[in-house]
Amino acid sequence: MNLTLHGYWRSGAAWRVRIALGLKGLDYTAVPHDLRIGAQASPAYLALAPQGLVPALEADGAVLTQSLAIMEWLEPLLPTDALARAHVRAMAGAIACDIHPLNNLRVLQSLRHDLGADKAQIAAWEARWITTGFAALEASVARHGGRFAFGDTPTLADCCLIPQIGSARRFGVDLAAFPRLVAVDAHCATLNPFRAAAPAAQSDAD
Amino acid sequence: MNLTLHGYWRSGAAWRVRIALGLKGLDYTAVPHDLRIGAQASPAYLALAPQGLVPALEADGAVLTQSLAIMEWLEPLLPTDALARAHVRAMAGAIACDIHPLNNLRVLQSLRHDLGADKAQIAAWEARWITTGFAALEASVARHGGRFAFGDTPTLADCCLIPQIGSARRFGVDLAAFPRLVAVDAHCATLNPFRAAAPAAQSDAD
Numbered sequence: 001m002n003l004t005l006h007g008y009w010r011s012g013a014a015w016r017v018r019i020a021l022g023l024k025g026l027d028y029t030a031v032p033h034d035l036r037i038g039a040q041a042s043p044a045y046l047a048l049a050p051q052g053l054v055p056a057l058e059a060d061g062a063v064l065t066q067s068l069a070i071m072e073w074l075e076p077l078l079p080t081d082a083l084a085r086a087h088v089r090a091m092a093g094a095i096a097c098d099i100h101p102l103n104n105l106r107v108l109q110s111l112r113h114d115l116g117a118d119k120a121q122i123a124a125w126e127a128r129w130i131t132t133g134f135a136a137l138e139a140s141v142a143r144h145g146g147r148f149a150f151g152d153t154p155t156l157a158d159c160c161l162i163p164q165i166g167s168a169r170r171f172g173v174d175l176a177a178f179p180r181l182v183a184v185d186a187h188c189a190t191l192n193p194f195r196a197a198a199p200a201a202q203s204d205a206d
Numbered sequence: 207m208n209l210t211l212h213g214y215w216r217s218g219a220a221w222r223v224r225i226a227l228g229l230k231g232l233d234y235t236a237v238p239h240d241l242r243i244g245a246q247a248s249p250a251y252l253a254l255a256p257q258g259l260v261p262a263l264e265a266d267g268a269v270l271t272q273s274l275a276i277m278e279w280l281e282p283l284l285p286t287d288a289l290a291r292a293h294v295r296a297m298a299g300a301i302a303c304d305i306h307p308l309n310n311l312r313v314l315q316s317l318r319h320d321l322g323a324d325k326a327q328i329a330a331w332e333a334r335w336i337t338t339g340f341a342a343l344e345a346s347v348a349r350h351g352g353r354f355a356f357g358d359t360p361t362l363a364d365c366c367l368i369p370q371i372g373s374a375r376r377f378g379v380d381l382a383a384f385p386r387l388v389a390v391d392a393h394c395a396t397l398n399p400f401r402a403a404a405p406a407a408q409s410d411a412d
């Protein structure tokens with residue numbers, strides 16, 4: 001299958017899909033869109049992905065959007081037991097719905113431009129949602145985790161967790177209260193699919 | 207199966223799950239938590255759902271959280287074709303990840319208390335994310351929709367869309383630019399599972 005991933009090196013949502021593609025062993029062509037200059041709002045990209053967000057995955061002519069939907073479509077990375085699947089999807093949702101959307105670039109830009117938030121207020125905002133969400137995730141990993149966020153096999157939860165930890169570090173959030181999350185991150189950092197998906201490994205990284 | 211849904215009449219995420227349970231024809235006991243007084247942060251509820259968010263679904267002793275994970279676990283409401291499933295999940299994600307989290311109560315409270323946003327700024331914030339997201343959804347429904355957001359059968363996308371339209375109306379957002387979304391909402395409003403799930407029909411509505 002011919003796969004093209006539209007992304008951006010720093011996009012946490014695109015990073016998730018890069019991990020999932022790597023874990024599936026799927027090759028793809030990366031097309032970067034520089035979010036800092038609004039490249040995702042170009043007419044050509046909007047024709048492909050009307051929401052104007054990355055990632056989008058072209059697969060043999062079809063266009064898939066939304067990182068969770070793309071990763072579900074790849075059909076990887078979920079346990080077989082229904083209840084276990086629900087727990088993994090809940091971990092993924094706790095990040096993809098309750099942390100990441102509050103801290104992505106367009107929202108931080110709105111805080112700054114529309115509400116006049118200063119640097120300290122934005123840093124506090126970023127940290128608030130990350131630490132609130134990570135506290136609950138730490139409890140989930142204590143209950144369900146192993147070498148990975150859920151058990152000893154990588155899942156959707158790790159695809160979401162690793163980029164969110166990367167984002168937390170970039171924002172300077174103290175992770176001392178989340179030793180289990182940090183341990184999962186450290187383990188994943190030893191594995192090729194996670195290493196290849198990291199922002200600094202992308203062709204558009206600066 | 208013995209089902210207990212922890213929710214709140216105005217919670218859009220709990221509303222989604224009420225619709226899904228109704229579409230599946232599943233009976234459940236509703237346990238309301240008044241988010242306005244922080245009831246979801248009680249020790250008893252946190253022991254059940256460490257994230258301290260509604261909804262949570264108790265199912266024969268297991269506790270499920272995150273509305274998307276709960277609805278997936280119910281196994282309803284998705285087409286059988288893999289690409290169609292991806293489109294439905296993308297619509298659900300465009301709401302559950304990119305609109306709703308920015309406008310829920312805890313975030314609006316933070317805008318007010320931590321950033322000093324006034325009423326007009328909060329209204330503009332609410333409208334911004336709804337109209338941005340709805341513009342893309344209107345395009346998706348134009349492409350994929352029928353009587354429902356995707357085709358002529360209710361899906362996860364409708365479970366997410368109807369509460370988001372309800373929220374948009376409550377916030378006073380002009381929906382004139384989204385005739386297809388409004389038409390889907392009008393159709394759903396004729397159907398019992400959607401009517402029974404509406405906020406005003408809940409025992410804790412005031």
